[in-house]
Amino acid sequence: MNHLWFPATQDTLSKGANPGHWQGHSAQALGELASQLSYDGITTQINSLPTPWSRAVQIEQAIINPHYPTRDQLLDELFGCMAAVGLSDIYHLKLQAELLHFEELCDDSTEPAVRRFATSLRANRPKESQSVLGEPPKDASRWDKLTVFTIDDARTHQSQPIGFASPSSILCPAAQLLWPIAGVPWSDEGRFNDPTPHLSLSQHKQPLANWLEYLKKVILNPQQKVNPSSVDNLCKVLEGFINRLKVQGRPRPEKGERIHKANEIMGGILTHSAAPVKSEDNRCRVVLKDKKAENKPVILVDPSMPRQLQKAES
Known part of the structure; x- marks a missing residue:
């Protein structure tokens, strides 16, 4: 009976000429073997990566590795988080951001538990080459600070974290939402x-596609790329999101499809957010007939309508 030492691989690996004899290989060979392992059938979340940045690493791997075991699920989570941020104005979400500086959190005056965790994050921060953004300021790292995003619940007025700004994927969604x-x-x-x-076609999909196109064309194409291959992979993922919406994204949208500044909610990483169509371009009008006055159109504006338009247009 044969007992396999390793899981199945995606491609058949070559064996040695003489059975029973060890072959010498470089350390790179172990990485090549790891990248060839097959994980077919795994659908659960993986939460055991030995780093405090495991969530960011998972999302990054889902972007750059088409064979990552939970890739489809992680990309859905990334798309969902991006939609919540990009459409926060339309959905009237109270999106807030808190900027955390690890250097300050590592100070002796900080609460011990917070200081220990911040010290761990700072000591194990990813390499600068894992960033998809441009060159950081001199003697600084894109991973020296963390922007955490929260959304206030409309009923309880309590806030919950929904993710954070990640230099390797623009956004990193929370693994679990509190509610x-x-x-x-x-x-x-x-x-x-x-x-x-x-999402409905004109109310949600078009502004979201414009916003994603803006990220793809402007933010992810700086003059100096730290990691061109990662940038290209992320652009392909964003293009896939736009294709799901089945609309043509425009980084410079036409009249009536503006892209607003979102109060610099992303701390300089995402500086624009999708915005609803201008009311003056709305073609739905009611005409009041008055025998004594000239007929004038009346435009109805319902602020609650974006929340009610949840079904896609047929």
């Missing part, structure tokens, strides 16, 4: 999911 976000049905299962089935 569903009111008005955001793709957050109902305890985590973000694919938002596409819940």
Whole structure:
């Protein structure tokens, strides 16, 4: 009976000429073997990576590795988080950001538990080459600070973290949401999911596509790229998100499809957010007939309508 020492691989690896004799290989060979392992059938989350940055590493691997075991699920979570941030104005979400500086959190005056965790994050921060952004300021790292995003619950007025800004993936969604976000049905299962089935064509999909196109064309194409291959992989993922929306994204949208500044909510990483169509371009009008006055159109504006338009247009 044969007993396999390693799991199955995606491709057949060559064996030695003489059975029973060890062959010498470089350390790189072990990495090549690891990249060839097959994980077919694994659908659960993986939470055992030995680093405090494990969530960021998982999302990064899902972007750059097409064979990552939970890639589809992680990309759905990333897309869902991006949709919540990009459409926060339309959905009237109270999105807030808190900037954390690890150097300050590592100070002796900080609470011991916070100081220990911040020290661990700072000591094990990813390499600068893992960033998809431009060159950082001199003697600094893109990983020296962390921007955490929260959304206030409309009913309880309590806030929950939904993710953080990651230099390797722009956004890194939270692995688990404390409660569903009111008005955001793709957050109902305890985590973000694919938002596409819940978005209407003109009200949501077009502004979101414009916003994603802006990220792809502007933010991810700096003059000096730290890691061109990672940038290209992330651009392909964003292009895939846009294709799911089945609309043409425009980084410079036409009249009526503006991209607003989002109060620099992303701390300089995401400086624009999708915005609803201008009211003056709305073609839905009611005409009041008055025998004594000239007929004038009346435009109806309902602030609650974006939340009610959850189903895709047929």
